[in-house]
Amino acid sequence: MKTFLVVNPRSANGQTGKRWAEISAQVSRALGDFGHAFTSGGMDAARLARQAIEDGYESIVAVGGDGTLNEVTNGFFRDGQAINPNAALGLIPRGTGGDFRRTFGWDLELDSALERLRTDKTEPFDVGRIDFTNNEGQPETRYFANIASFGVSGLVAKEVNQSSKALGGNLSFVWGTVKGLVKYSDRKVRLSVDGGPAESVSITTVAVANGRYFGSGMFVAPEAVTHDGYFDVTLWSGYGLSDFVLKSKGVYNGDHVTWKGTRRLRCRTLHAEPEDGDVFLDVDGETPGRLPCTMSLVPSAIRLKV
Numbered sequence: 001m002k003t004f005l006v007v008n009p010r011s012a013n014g015q016t017g018k019r020w021a022e023i024s025a026q027v028s029r030a031l032g033d034f035g036h037a038f039t040s041g042g043m044d045a046a047r048l049a050r051q052a053i054e055d056g057y058e059s060i061v062a063v064g065g066d067g068t069l070n071e072v073t074n075g076f077f078r079d080g081q082a083i084n085p086n087a088a089l090g091l092i093p094r095g096t097g098g099d100f101r102r103t104f105g106w107d108l109e110l111d112s113a114l115e116r117l118r119t120d121k122t123e124p125f126d127v128g129r130i131d132f133t134n135n136e137g138q139p140e141t142r143y144f145a146n147i148a149s150f151g152v153s154g155l156v157a158k159e160v161n162q163s164s165k166a167l168g169g170n171l172s173f174v175w176g177t178v179k180g181l182v183k184y185s186d187r188k189v190r191l192s193v194d195g196g197p198a199e200s201v202s203i204t205t206v207a208v209a210n211g212r213y214f215g216s217g218m219f220v221a222p223e224a225v226t227h228d229g230y231f232d233v234t235l236w237s238g239y240g241l242s243d244f245v246l247k248s249k250g251v252y253n254g255d256h257v258t259w260k261g262t263r264r265l266r267c268r269t270l271h272a273e274p275e276d277g278d279v280f281l282d283v284d285g286e287t288p289g290r291l292p293c294t295m296s297l298v299p300s301a302i303r304l305k306v
Helices: 020-031 044-054 066-075 099-104 110-117 152-162 169-183 241-253
Strands: 003-007 035-038 059-064 088-093 122-134 139-144 147-151 187-193 199-203 205-209 231-236 262-267 269-274 281-283 289-305
Touching: 003 020, 003 044, 003 066, 020 110, 035 044, 044 059, 044 066, 059 066, 066 088, 066 099, 066 139, 088 099, 088 110, 122 281, 147 152, 147 289, 152 169, 152 205, 152 281, 169 241, 199 231, 281 289
Parallel strands: 003 035, 003 059, 059 088, 088 289
Antiparallel strands: 122 139, 122 289, 147 205, 147 281, 187 199, 187 269, 205 231, 231 262, 269 289
16 A cells, blocks of 8 residues: 655654654665655644545554544544545554554554554544534534543643653653642533433543543543444543542553443443533543534544554
């Protein structure tokens, strides 16, 4: 497949850019000729991916973390439609959190990623669409590959993204979670799924999952599958800092699904409105805005290199 790499040179704490000559030589040996471009700002990866698809590239590879992958996924769409439904999304993981790759058991080794990319093997890939209020107060639409959530997760993502991430992925997210939980108290929101009646609920976090992990390894949706045509929704209520400190192992191994404060459901659409104050979003580790929002699953929207 004709391959184009969208490269975030700041990923892996800047090592991707510094080591690009070495990385690109290895990619060339494995894949032959390929196109590439570096990102330089917010949503730049989406623009570069979109242009590559329109230029006839069939495999678009995100070189970076979950945020880069999110932007590249957005580049597969124009005016609410996939530009080329047969185009394939690939990943060379170079990020801090690495949650998307965990769903598939992929490691961080470049050789492993190139083994996936050099074959024509793909599978259908569902994509989430979220219509929301952005940070400027305007309506906006974005797509997501892994998980979109709201509640304390939005504060945690903001804390992590404002930090240097010098502690590494897991410790950066743990420290961001602690700081977020100190500042956060449960919010009341009105939820409706698949067009059903709205329910008023008090939430710590609601995670609408296509993949299984967020927050640098939290196993939030253990049964999620990226090509089954459904979101797996996990709703946490009544959790605070003491719960995270005392029970954090259960969040990382999936035991939290048995706890009293955890609810799960499956759906194709979810609508959420705030009842008391701002409730912020975390969309594949990025913080683009707040509620109200509507999330819709686009089944088998594109292909995924596996």
